[in-house]
Amino acid sequence: MSDPNRTVHIVDDDEAIRQSIGFLLRKDGYEVRTHASGTAFLKEATRETPGCVLLDVRMPDLDGLEVQARLAAQGIALPVIMLTGHGDVTLAVRAVKAGAVEFLEKPFERVALLAAIEEALRQAGRNDRHRLAATEAKVRLAALTPRERDVLDGMVIGRPNKLIAFDLDIATRTVEVHRANLMEKLAARSLSDVLRIAFAAGLGEPEVQASESPSSTT
Incomplete structure (x- = not known):
């Protein structure tokens, strides 16, 4: 049975490249999916697509940098390894700055290819x-109830209970009750637990946690 966590997508308009890399990777136990163009790949890619991408820089429809940008814009966090021809190193550097795991200049060594893929899959x-x-x-x-979410929003930005109560025009004791209830619902044992859950869900900014002081939690 194939392992989706070892899936490598090869996106290159050169059929010979797709076949040769695909053959090499299948021999090493990878699940390989090939795509003849950036457009074809983007039609299939979703946020749930597993693995990593070997992405050629120069392709006739969409170049590798544009495919990489569109993946990011769609929230598809597939790690990218950029494949470059001679003279494309400047483009490859741009790709790395945009988040590519590695760039490999053709022809590349088998060891370098496999090392880059393993790093990309770890990132995946x-x-x-x-x-x-x-x-x-x-x-x-x-x-959480709407009011508990209001209290959580205050906690995420580092507001103490008294200020949350002032903001919401409710009693401090009421804030304490809501806070206790939301911590129980979140299965959180501490403020740090609450913040980790909130940040994981996309609320607030993680820097808030670093600035939180014990005196601000009462």
Whole structure:
């Protein structure tokens, strides 16, 4: 049975390149999917697409940099390894600055290719874990009442209970009750737990946690 976590997408308009790299990777146990153009690949790619991408810089319809940009714009966090021909190093550097894991200049060594793919798949695994954490966090937040969400929003930006109460025009004791309830629903044992769940769900900015002081939590 093929392992989706070891999937490599080869996006290159050169059929010989697709076949030769595909043959090499299948021999090494990878699940390989080939695409003759950036357009064809983008039609199939979704946020749930597993693995990583070997992406040629120069293609006739969409070049590799544009495909990379469109993946990012669509929230598709597939790690990219850029394949470049002679003289394309400047473009490859741009690709790395845009988030590519590595760029390989053709012809490349087998060892270098496999090392880049393994690093890309490790990154893909981290991306998958982050996505699962975000989904779980959003499910937990969905259990909160609107007022509990209001209190959570205040906690995320570092507001103490008294200021949250002032902002919401309710008693401080009421804020404390809502806070206790939301912590129970989130299965959070501390403010840090609450913040981690909130940040995973996309609320606030992680820097808030670093600036939070014990005196601001009462």
